[in-house]
Amino acid sequence: MGTMNWGIFWAFSLQNAIDAVPGESPLFVDYPGKKTPLAKEYLRVIPATGSGPTGKDDLLFQNLLAAEWAIYSFYQIGVESFTPSNFTRLGWPKSTYDRMVQIRDNEAGHVRIFQEQISNNSIKPGPCKYEYGFGGNPKSWLVLQTYLEVASMAFLTGLSNQADLNVSKSALMAIGQVESRHNAWSLIDVWNTSPFSGPSDTIYPYANQILDLTNNFIVSDSCPSENPVYPSPRQNLPQIEFYSNGTTARPGSDLQFAYKDPKNVPTFNDDKEYWAVFYHGVQKESVRYNPKENRVRIPPFDLDSGIIIVNIAEEKGAPTEDSVVAGPLIILEQPGILTKDISSV
Ligand SMILES: *[C@@H]1O[C@H](CO)[C@@H](O)[C@H](O)[C@H]1NC(C)=O
Ligand SMILES: *[C@@H]1O[C@H](CO)[C@@H](O)[C@H](O)[C@H]1NC(C)=O
Ligand SMILES: *[C@@H]1O[C@H](CO)[C@@H](O)[C@H](O)[C@H]1NC(C)=O
Ligand SMILES: *[C@@H]1O[C@H](CO)[C@@H](O)[C@H](O)[C@H]1NC(C)=O
Numbered sequence: 001m002g003t004m005n006w007g008i009f010w011a012f013s014l015q016n017a018i019d020a021v022p023g024e025s026p027l028f029v030d031y032p033g034k035k036t037p038l039a040k041e042y043l044r045v046i047p048a049t050g051s052g053p054t055g056k057d058d059l060l061f062q063n064l065l066a067a068e069w070a071i072y073s074f075y076q077i078g079v080e081s082f083t084p085s086n087f088t089r090l091g092w093p094k095s096t097y098d099r100m101v102q103i104r105d106n107e108a109g110h111v112r113i114f115q116e117q118i119s120n121n122s123i124k125p126g127p128c129k130y131e132y133g134f135g136g137n138p139k140s141w142l143v144l145q146t147y148l149e150v151a152s153m154a155f156l157t158g159l160s161n162q163a164d165l166n167v168s169k170s171a172l173m174a175i176g177q178v179e180s181r182h183n184a185w186s187l188i189d190v191w192n193t194s195p196f197s198g199p200s201d202t203i204y205p206y207a208n209q210i211l212d213l214t215n216n217f218i219v220s221d222s223c224p225s226e227n228p229v230y231p232s233p234r235q236n237l238p239q240i241e242f243y244s245n246g247t248t249a250r251p252g253s254d255l256q257f258a259y260k261d262p263k264n265v266p267t268f269n270d271d272k273e274y275w276a277v278f279y280h281g282v283q284k285e286s287v288r289y290n291p292k293e294n295r296v297r298i299p300p301f302d303l304d305s306g307i308i309i310v311n312i313a314e315e316k317g318a319p320t321e322d323s324v325v326a327g328p329l330i331i332l333e334q335p336g337i338l339t340k341d342i343s344s345v
Contacts, residue, residue, distance in 0.1 A: 018039040020037070020112070033101075038112070045123065045226045048121050049120045052121050053121065056164040058121075060163055063207075063232060067152075069111065069130075070128075072107040075107050078100050079100060092190060096142075096190065113175070125224070126224045126226075128224070130219065132217055143341050146190070146191070149180075151330055152176075153183070155204075157203045160173065193336075196305070198305035206324065209311070210328060210330075216239075237326055239327070242331070243345055249298070249331050251308070254296065257294055266325045274290070275315065277313050278310045279328075286313075308331045311326065311327030
């Protein structure tokens with residue numbers, strides 16, 4: 001572009017955002033503005049325009065698009081809330097704000113990709129209002145960023161089990177790779193730690209249960225009324241946190257569970273056996289769980305890598321989605337300094 005004025009270039013690009021295609025537009029790569037790169041036509045529910053057969057993976061991509069709105073909005077709100085100096089003043093590298101903006105661009109590209117993956121015979125869900133609880137604090141935003149990126153990997157790997165079309169499976173894998181790079185960036189540049197999470201990221205079989213956790217960020221009754229139930233199907237399981245006293249929340253340490261919503265707690269049957277099922281990498285370990293003691297030891301997984309996911313199930317190994325009675329809980333193990341910053345009370 002040589003002598004071209006970049007301000008004019010980006011203003012022109014934004015004006016033409018309606019035609020912007022991910023993979024062909026810099027708006028989804030390195031557009032630096034505070035204003036969203038998404039044209040307003042895409043920032044809403046897009047009704048079905050046909051009544052023919054729906055696409056085989058429409059439901060999957062409707063769920064994923066609804067999740068993406070929560071993730072894209074997290075970045076967009078971050079971009080609008082902060083300035084570069086908010087991060088450098090606290091000692092983070094000069095590039096921190098730019099990376100946040102670029103990830104926002106990528107996530108806006110994901111919105112467009114998922115909208116396109118849904119056939120015209122199905123509704124494309126629109127954004128709700130979100131509240132992330134970082135309270136304008138740059139560090140809290142960075143902590144949540146790390147958590148959201150690893151949570152995305154966990155639901156993307158799970159969603160690939162639901163995909164009908166091979167091309168959908170490949171798309172999920174390609175998107176997961178990008179989320180992983182976002183995570184590697186934060187591990188290296190933000191937390192100054194190893195970018196590697198061991199031989200495998202953590203897989204969790206029931207993706208909709210992970211997606212359901214993102215409902216925590218949605219302001220009540222703020223979704224467009226046309227939006228389908230999210231996620232669909234939704235179990236609305238009791239959500240788990242852990243008590244941060246008396247535990248490191250690392251492998252080998254004891255955990256005590258707390259329930260996030262006192263109105264949504266599991267009913268334990270005295271005659272039944274329960275299990276805490278732990279997932280790390282491709283490993284799965286079941287530990288007997290006595291609801292009266294409410295104390296389980298985290299299996300001896302490798303330290304300082306990725307995440308540990310745990311649910312409470314009424315069958316060893318949680319062999320079906322319906323056997324899960326509470327959770328899942330995602331425990332961030334890497335970086336270790338953040339393990340108790342999220343999901344604990
Ligand atoms: C962020 O930086 C702006 C100025 O660039 C300042 O007005 C604001 O108070 C800062 N916010 C925080 C949380 O430091
Ligand atoms: C779906 O609708 C969009 C917008 O109206 C249109 O550009 C596209 O060609 C349609 N796709 C199919 C497969 O009909
Ligand atoms: C998906 O890939 C598998 C394995 O290569 C192949 O057997 C199957 O026919 C493919 N399905 C479709 C719908 O292309
Ligand atoms: C942690 O705090 C909870 C709630 O106050 C309490 O019930 C529990 O006994 C404490 N656990 C330990 C190990 O101190």
